[in-house]
Amino acid sequence: MLKIENVSKIYENGFQALDNxxxxxxxxxxxxxxxxxxxxxxxxxxxxxxxxxxxxxxIIWGDIDITAAADDELRLIRRRIGMIxxxxxxVKRSSVLxxxxxxxxxxxxxxxxxANYVPPSEKERAMAALKRVGIAEKAYNRASSLSxxxxxxxxxxxxxxxxxxxxxxxxxxxxxxPATSHxxxxxxxLLNKEDGITILCSLHFLSLARAxxxxxxxxxxxxxxxxxxPSEIDNERFRQIYGEDAVEVEIH
Amino acid sequence: MIKTDSRSILRRIVILIGVLIGFVIIxxxxxxxxxxxxxxxxxxxxxxVTNALRELLSPNxxxxxYEIRSNSTSILLDxxxxxxxxxxxxxxxxxxxxxxxxxxxxxxxxxVTVSGYNFYPETLARLNWIGSDGERRIRQVAGSRDxxxxxxDDGTFVAEIEVPRIRGSSGETHTIExxxxxxxxAVRFSDTTALVMEKMVETIFLALIATMISILxxxxxxxxxxxxxxxxxxxxxxxxxxxxxxxxxxxWLGTLVLGAIGxxxxxxxSGQLFNGSASTLFIALGAVxxxxxxxxxxxxxGLRIRGVLMTALIxxxxxxxxxxxxxxxxxxxxxxxxxxxxxxxxFVGSLGELIQLLIxxxxxxxxxxxxxxxxxxxxxxxxxxxxxxxxxxxxxVLGVICGALLLAFSATIGMQAAWLGLLTPIIAAAMGGAVLxxxxxxxxxxxxxxxxxxxxxRLIGAVALFTxxxxxxxxxxxxxIGALPPxxxxxxxxxxxxxxxxxxxxxIGAIVGGxxxxxxxxxxxxxxxxxxxxxxxTILNALRSIEPLIMGLVFVxxxxxxxxxxxxxxxxxxxxxxxKLYSEQIENIDNxxxxxxxxxxxNRLQTIMYAVVPQVIPPYIAFTMYRWDINVRMSTIIGxxxxxxxGFLLQQQINLLRYREAGVAVLAIAIVVSILDYASASIRxxxx
Numbered sequence: 001m002l003k004i005e006n007v008s009k010i011y012e013n014g015f016q017a018l019d020n021x022x023x024x025x026x027x028x029x030x031x032x033x034x035x036x037x038x039x040x041x042x043x044x045x046x047x048x049x050x051x052x053x054x055x056x057x058x059i060i061w062g063d064i065d066i067t068a069a070a071d072d073e074l075r076l077i078r079r080r081i082g083m084i085x086x087x088x089x090x091v092k093r094s095s096v097l098x099x100x101x102x103x104x105x106x107x108x109x110x111x112x113x114x115a116n117y118v119p120p121s122e123k124e125r126a127m128a129a130l131k132r133v134g135i136a137e138k139a140y141n142r143a144s145s146l147s148x149x150x151x152x153x154x155x156x157x158x159x160x161x162x163x164x165x166x167x168x169x170x171x172x173x174x175x176x177x178p179a180t181s182h183x184x185x186x187x188x189x190l191l192n193k194e195d196g197i198t199i200l201c202s203l204h205f206l207s208l209a210r211a212x213x214x215x216x217x218x219x220x221x222x223x224x225x226x227x228x229x230p231s232e233i234d235n236e237r238f239r240q241i242y243g244e245d246a247v248e249v250e251i252h
Numbered sequence: 253m254i255k256t257d258s259r260s261i262l263r264r265i266v267i268l269i270g271v272l273i274g275f276v277i278i279x280x281x282x283x284x285x286x287x288x289x290x291x292x293x294x295x296x297x298x299x300x301v302t303n304a305l306r307e308l309l310s311p312n313x314x315x316x317x318y319e320i321r322s323n324s325t326s327i328l329l330d331x332x333x334x335x336x337x338x339x340x341x342x343x344x345x346x347x348x349x350x351x352x353x354x355x356x357x358x359x360x361x362x363x364v365t366v367s368g369y370n371f372y373p374e375t376l377a378r379l380n381w382i383g384s385d386g387e388r389r390i391r392q393v394a395g396s397r398d399x400x401x402x403x404x405d406d407g408t409f410v411a412e413i414e415v416p417r418i419r420g421s422s423g424e425t426h427t428i429e430x431x432x433x434x435x436x437x438a439v440r441f442s443d444t445t446a447l448v449m450e451k452m453v454e455t456i457f458l459a460l461i462a463t464m465i466s467i468l469x470x471x472x473x474x475x476x477x478x479x480x481x482x483x484x485x486x487x488x489x490x491x492x493x494x495x496x497x498x499x500x501x502x503x504w505l506g507t508l509v510l511g512a513i514g515x516x517x518x519x520x521x522s523g524q525l526f527n528g529s530a531s532t533l534f535i536a537l538g539a540v541x542x543x544x545x546x547x548x549x550x551x552x553x554g555l556r557i558r559g560v561l562m563t564a565l566i567x568x569x570x571x572x573x574x575x576x577x578x579x580x581x582x583x584x585x586x587x588x589x590x591x592x593x594x595x596x597x598x599f600v601g602s603l604g605e606l607i608q609l610l611i612x613x614x615x616x617x618x619x620x621x622x623x624x625x626x627x628x629x630x631x632x633x634x635x636x637x638x639x640x641x642x643x644x645x646x647x648x649v650l651g652v653i654c655g656a657l658l659l660a661f662s663a664t665i666g667m668q669a670a671w672l673g674l675l676t677p678i679i680a681a682a683m684g685g686a687v688l689x690x691x692x693x694x695x696x697x698x699x700x701x702x703x704x705x706x707x708x709x710r711l712i713g714a715v716a717l718f719t720x721x722x723x724x725x726x727x728x729x730x731x732x733i734g735a736l737p738p739x740x741x742x743x744x745x746x747x748x749x750x751x752x753x754x755x756x757x758x759x760i761g762a763i764v765g766g767x768x769x770x771x772x773x774x775x776x777x778x779x780x781x782x783x784x785x786x787x788x789x790t791i792l793n794a795l796r797s798i799e800p801l802i803m804g805l806v807f808v809x810x811x812x813x814x815x816x817x818x819x820x821x822x823x824x825x826x827x828x829x830x831x832k833l834y835s836e837q838i839e840n841i842d843n844x845x846x847x848x849x850x851x852x853x854x855n856r857l858q859t860i861m862y863a864v865v866p867q868v869i870p871p872y873i874a875f876t877m878y879r880w881d882i883n884v885r886m887s888t889i890i891g892x893x894x895x896x897x898x899g900f901l902l903q904q905q906i907n908l909l910r911y912r913e914a915g916v917a918v919l920a921i922a923i924v925v926s927i928l929d930y931a932s933a934s935i936r937x938x939x940x
Contacts, residue, residue, distance in 0.1 A: 049851050070632055079853035089844030093866045102862050106853025113858050155848075162852055 001026055002048070002166065002198065007057035009043050009222075017043040018054065019222040025200065027165070030192045032209035032230070033202040035219035036242060041202035044219065045168045048200070049081045050074055061166070079106035082159030082197075086171040088151040092144035096135070096154050099143050100126040103161030129157040133187055149180030156187055167191065169201035173208065181205075185212050206233065304911050311915030315442040316435045318375075323349050324382070324429040327364065329415070330422045331357035338425075343369075349407075351430050360417040363394070366428060367410045368403070376400045377409070377432035381416050384424040389416055391428075403432065444913045448898060448920045455897035456924065458815045458890070459883035462822035467876060470827045474834030475860060476788040480843055485781025485856075487628075490635040490643070490774025493650035495624035500657060506567075506619015507612050513568060514575035514611040521579020522604070532576040535569050553633065560626040567618045574614065578607025635774055648770030655683065655765015656758040660750075663725070663757035667737050670730040676757050677721040683764045684717025685710040690771040717764060724756055788831075795828035800886050801893050808894040815896025822883050822890065830879050837871040838864060874936040881932040888921045 002025040009018040017040045025031055033041050046052040048059060050066060059066040061077070069077055082103075090099045104122050105113055112119070130136045133153035138146060143154060152172060159167060169188060173181035189212050191197045203209050209216050210230040218226035218233075218241040225241050226233065233241075291297060328338045338356045351368040358364045366379060378399050381389045391413040393401045403409050418426075441449075475481055520527065585601015588594045638646065659676055666673040688709040693700045722728065729735060737753040744750065750758075772778075804821035811817050845863035854862070891899025898917050905914035 051847055051851055068636075070636065072629075075853045075855060077853075078851055081851070083848065083851040085844060085848060087844050089842075089848035091845045091863055091866050092842070093870075094862075098862070102849055102854070103852050105849065105855075105858045105862065110855060110858060114861060116861075158848070158852070168851075 003060040005058045007054045010055045028196045030199045030214045032213035032216045039219040040222040080165050082162050082164035082167040084155040084169045084172050086174045088155045090143040097139040100157045103158035129160040133157045152184050166198045307911035308915040311919050312444050312912040316439045317437045318433040319436045322431045324427045326425050328357035330359045358415045362415045371403045371407045372434045373405045373407045380429040382427040383418045384421045444916050448916045451898040451901050452920050455887045459887045462819050463880040465823045466826035470830035473831040477835035478838035482781035482785035486777040487780045489776045489778045491628045492778050493654045494627040496654045498623040498627040499620045502620035502623025503616040507616040510571045510615035511612045514571045517572045517575025518579040521576040522582040535573045567622045578604045643773040647774045648766045651765035651769025652762040655761035659757040659761030663754040670734045673727045673730045677718045680721040681714040681718035685714040687768045688713035694771045792828045792831045800825040804890050804893040804895040813894035818890040818895030833875045837868050841867040870939045873939045877932040
């Protein structure tokens with residue numbers, strides 16, 4: 001259970017990105033977070049693994065208070081939270097395998113990793129993760145030589161290396177074409193169904209949220225505007241979330 | 253009809269005024285730089301510059317040996333009255349040079365024609381008249397302005413000379429001699445060229461060594477000078493203050509304990525090569541095994557203690573291994589003397605000695621680091637549990653200690669030179685800048701100071717603290733008179749004497765540190781990264797603004813004239829310059845991977861290793877090449893201040909007005925610089 005209690009974030013320039021967010025997310029749920037750009041989706045996801053420090057409130061995961069964790073504890077917490085990004089955030093000059101192995105850094109002895117030594121068992125684990133997302137044959141290619149969809153799958157494989165219980169996906173398909181989007185979403189669905197990983201995924205397209213998620217949370221100006229089943233979002237709700245002039249665009 | 257826009261007219265006026273101001277500035281500059289159009293037109297100067305340029309452009313690169321040969325023929329002074337003409341001597345037909353004079357008799361003042369055959373083409377020659385008295389008189393050839401004339405390109409010449417007036421030698425046979433300079437042996441490089449080449453090699457290696465040495469320090473510094481890496485680094489004030497207060501204790505214990513271990517290890521290593529290297533290997537393996545740990549649960553205090561002991565163990569192992577390496581190095585240094593093994597042995601031995609020199613400071617730094625991290629780790633749970641009022645009291649206490657330590661340190665530096673005394677007021681001002689906004693925010697927590705009001709508060713605090721510290725420490729006395737602070741002891745702790753000057757600074761530091769940390773409390777997040785970034789940047793910028801030539805002057809005093817001084821000067825400047833360039837490359841990288849790696853639970857060092865390093869390697873190579881290129885240029889002139897290399901030679905030749913020799917050096921510099929310029933540009937193009 002992930003509990004978000006009264007979480008707020010005010011940036012140093014005074015912009016209030018999150019305004020008193022309260023959410024409870026049971027384990028194993030696939031949650032889609034929707035909302036306009038600037039509604040606080042990315043900030044909320046980053047507050048959960050403290051890439052951004054919230055200015056108020058608490059985030060409790062199981063029996064751990066994430067918001068109170070000191071640096072060294074935070075690293076142990078982050079090990080169990082995978083994250084994938086809109087821009088994939090791969091090291092483009094490194095090989096696919098190295099990128100995937102990076103996901104294991106929290107577990108590897110720091111002395112080993114500074115000497116650039118990877119235990120063979122970890123290498124096998126990385127190959128298995130790559131096989132799972134279907135690009136094992138690209139292991140020794142440079143990350144930059146892969147297509148967008150493949151790069152995002154490398155991102156998923158990297159997160160898999162963490163053996164995560166929770167996966168944060170920050171608009172994972174926003175830079176991909178519709179067909180590739182579905183393939184990436186299906187991998188996330190697979191992790192959710194097979195491994196029981198809780199998934200928090202921010203999305204631009206409502207149709208994707210409808211197709212893959214168990215629950216939709218809509219943010220507007222840093223507040224929760226809607227929280228419920230995907231099927232409950234009708235035209236009126238849609239306009240509440242996206243504004244009066246919005247028209248829903250389908251992605252198939 | 254064109255509409256006149258008043259704003260556009262105003263704009264034009266502004267532009268016009270700008271141009272006028274620019275004109276005045278340039279006009280003033282013209283006078284200041286003493287630009288004078290008459291001087292270059294003075295004939296003497298023109299003649300001088302023409303000569304100098306001519307010699308510079310005729311560099312003395314090649315040389316060939318010459319042999320002065322002489323051939324002669326005879327001539328009768330005054331033809332006999334009977335009209336008989338002496339017979340010309342027989343001419344050889346074996347290709348050896350010979351001369352013929354026609355007619356074979358002549359009177360003083362007559363003009364005779366001398367022709368020669370089989371001479372070395374296009375060399376200089378001169379004609380001598382050797383009278384019956386045996387005296388040699390140079391005869392100028394008609395049409396030539398000096399004593400020499402040039403043999404034709406077919407090896408012949410025809411020259412007319414006037415018969416000299418030699419009293420009392422009528423009727424006697426005189427000799428006409430030709431002396432010509434015939435090249436012998438192959439064309440070869442002149443001695444100057446050999447010297448210049450030798451110095452050029454020295455120059456190139458001077459630049460190479462300076463660049464190589466500077467890579468590691470500047471790469472390390474560049475991470476501290478990169479804003480994107482340092483900005484997010486924050487630390488609770490309590491942890492920071494505890495760590496800072498432990499630094500001197502750690503330093504002291506480090507030099508004592510670790511220093512002894514390191515010195516002992518050097519002794520072992522330099523005594524026995526095999527044992528030394530074997531135990532180095534063993535210790536390195538031990539380090540890896542010792543740090544092998546599956547999981548950390550910092551919540552448990554026992555495990556925290558274990559972590560601290562582990563850090564201390566690693567520190568001991570690292571210092572011991574370094575000491576052994578140094579010792580083995582010193583031993584290797586004594587193995588060979590000559591040839592390639594000799595160079596390597598000297599180099600490795602030198603590195604060993606360097607480790608020996610540095611083992612105490614390294615031990616101190618390591619000890620300080622161990623103590624600081626131990627302090628942070630062990631006090632973290634306690635600091636987290638502390639409530640607000642106690643947190644402020646503890647903050648005040650720690651603030652007093654740390655403020656006193658910081659200003660004591662800066663005041664000790666300030667006692668070394670008059671203007672270094674400014675350091676203490678500046679640091680005090682930086683601390684003072686934090687006091688007023690801190691107090692204000694604590695008194696009015698609902699309306700925290702923001703924007704320009706906060707800046708104003710900071711400014712007031714900083715100026716006030718600067719002024720107070722400046723007058724208390726009487727820094728103006730030091731600056732105006734150049735006098736160092738008096739060294740009156742206030743009191744002594746054991747052997748360490750605390751001077752009054754330092755004590756005054758400590759008092760100020762204690763007061764300011766106590767107030768600001770007390771108001772902030774131990775839980776406040778302190779921007780450690782920002783402070784380190786600013787400090788590193790300031791030092792790098794200050795170092796970069798001092799030209800290597802000036803640094804060279806100082807190093808020549810320290811290590812004497814020669815390339816070593818040049819290496820030190822260029823290294824220091826390269827560290828500053830490369831540090832800045834490298835850090836800008838770090839700031840240009842894609843920050844996405846850093847975020848991604850931090851989110852996987854990697855620590856900061858791992859993040860840098862895997863997300864930053866792969867991205868900056870190509871630009872680092874490019875900028876290192878670029879710096880080598882610059883260093884070669886610099887090293888060609890560092891010799892002007894005694895820093896070795898070709899510049900030293902160039903300066904000597906110019907001072908001796910030997911422009912042909914100077915020309916060789918100039919030519920060599922031009923060739924080497926342009927080759928390197930091209931090479932570095934093409935390598936840079938390839939890696940980026």
